[in-house]
Amino acid sequence: HAGRNSVCFYSDIVHLKALGREHVAIQSRLSSAIRHGGLQVFYQPIVNARTGEVIAVEALARWMDDKSGWISPELFIPMAEKVGLIQELSEQIMLQSFAKLRDWRESGLSQKLMINVSRSQLYLPTFVTTLVERLTQFKLRPSDVIIEITESVALTDYARQMRHLRQLGAAGFVLAIDDFGTGYSSLSQLHEMPAQMLKVDVSFSQRLHTEDGRRVMQAIAQMAQALQLDLVIEGVETLETVRFLQGLGVNYMQGFYFSQPVPSGVAELWMRLGL
Numbered sequence: 001h002a003g004r005n006s007v008c009f010y011s012d013i014v015h016l017k018a019l020g021r022e023h024v025a026i027q028s029r030l031s032s033a034i035r036h037g038g039l040q041v042f043y044q045p046i047v048n049a050r051t052g053e054v055i056a057v058e059a060l061a062r063w064m065d066d067k068s069g070w071i072s073p074e075l076f077i078p079m080a081e082k083v084g085l086i087q088e089l090s091e092q093i094m095l096q097s098f099a100k101l102r103d104w105r106e107s108g109l110s111q112k113l114m115i116n117v118s119r120s121q122l123y124l125p126t127f128v129t130t131l132v133e134r135l136t137q138f139k140l141r142p143s144d145v146i147i148e149i150t151e152s153v154a155l156t157d158y159a160r161q162m163r164h165l166r167q168l169g170a171a172g173f174v175l176a177i178d179d180f181g182t183g184y185s186s187l188s189q190l191h192e193m194p195a196q197m198l199k200v201d202v203s204f205s206q207r208l209h210t211e212d213g214r215r216v217m218q219a220i221a222q223m224a225q226a227l228q229l230d231l232v233i234e235g236v237e238t239l240e241t242v243r244f245l246q247g248l249g250v251n252y253m254q255g256f257y258f259s260q261p262v263p264s265g266v267a268e269l270w271m272r273l274g275l
């Protein structure tokens with residue numbers, strides 16, 4: 001309601017899922033937003049747990065629909081996947097965030113960009129070459145970008161996805177398993193995926209007020225250490241959580257305690273000055 005320049009909440013938009021006909025109308029507005037540059041990218045900082053430095057920012061897609069206001073990516077990303085628009089959507093997110101990263105590099109900032117890649121993108125035969133082409137176009141290197149892959153989607157054509165993941169690793173990209181702990185085969189995949197980083201799902205941070213929740217987090221931290229994987233804990237909302245995670249020796253944190261996802265100008269300020 002406050003207009004485009006403010007932080008906003010869109011939780012009530014989840015009710016849209018219940019609206020059958022409205023759903024179809026939204027699909028067609030989404031496809032026009034994707035085609036006409038109507039999507040934006042917000043950035044959320046990832047912080048070094050010991051020093052508090054901002055080491056990376058995650059690019060998160062945002063859509064402001066003229067009729068319904070802000071619509072959650074939890075709604076429009078799966079929608080884009082269902083109607084075959086995910087490739088165009090991520091093309092837009094990539095173009096915007098890579099252009100921003102190039103500006104940031106030119107002004108002396110060294111933070112990495114984390115981007116979300118869905119299984120259906122990973123599956124595309126052109127995925128790796130397109131990504132590398134885009135980077136070259138913006139004078140960036142694979143080591144500038146961390147690719148987040150969600151594990152929670154069922155695996156179709158596993159062999160091909162694995163091949164693409166290995167190609168990405170060989171090209172110098174850092175791979176992160178996103179939403180770790182929510183998938184159905186997390187541990188078996190850990191062995192096989194050439195990932196260097198685990199992003200632990202928000203739901204685990206939300207259970208730290210229970211003894212069980214704290215033990216689970218402790219076990220995850222020990223496992224990551226044993227497997228020499230960097231840990232990013234998502235959904236860090238309180239100082240208490242920060243202290244607890246620091247005690248476990250966690251590497252990185254992300255969450256509302258540090259910052260909500262914000263427009264690039266605000267993110268840039270935090271990269272420059274610290275949070």
Ligand code: C2E
Nearest residue numbers: 060061073074077093116117118202235236237254255256
């Ligand atoms: P994700 O990749 O797990 O992103 C983290 C989500 O957690 C974001 O939701 C972020 O706003 C939220 N979050 C961050 N800190 C906190 C916290 O302290 N507490 C709580 N409760 N939540 C926190 P968002 O932006 O709504 O994105 C939802 C999902 O949509 C993302 O989950 C990601 O899977 C997907 N998504 C967003 N942008 C893209 C994109 O460009 N491409 C693809 N393929 N997926 C995207």
Ligand code: CA
Nearest residue numbers: 058116148178
């Ligand atoms: Ca993510």
Ligand code: CA
Nearest residue numbers: 178179199234
């Ligand atoms: Ca996540």
Ligand code: CA
Nearest residue numbers: 178179201202
């Ligand atoms: Ca998620």
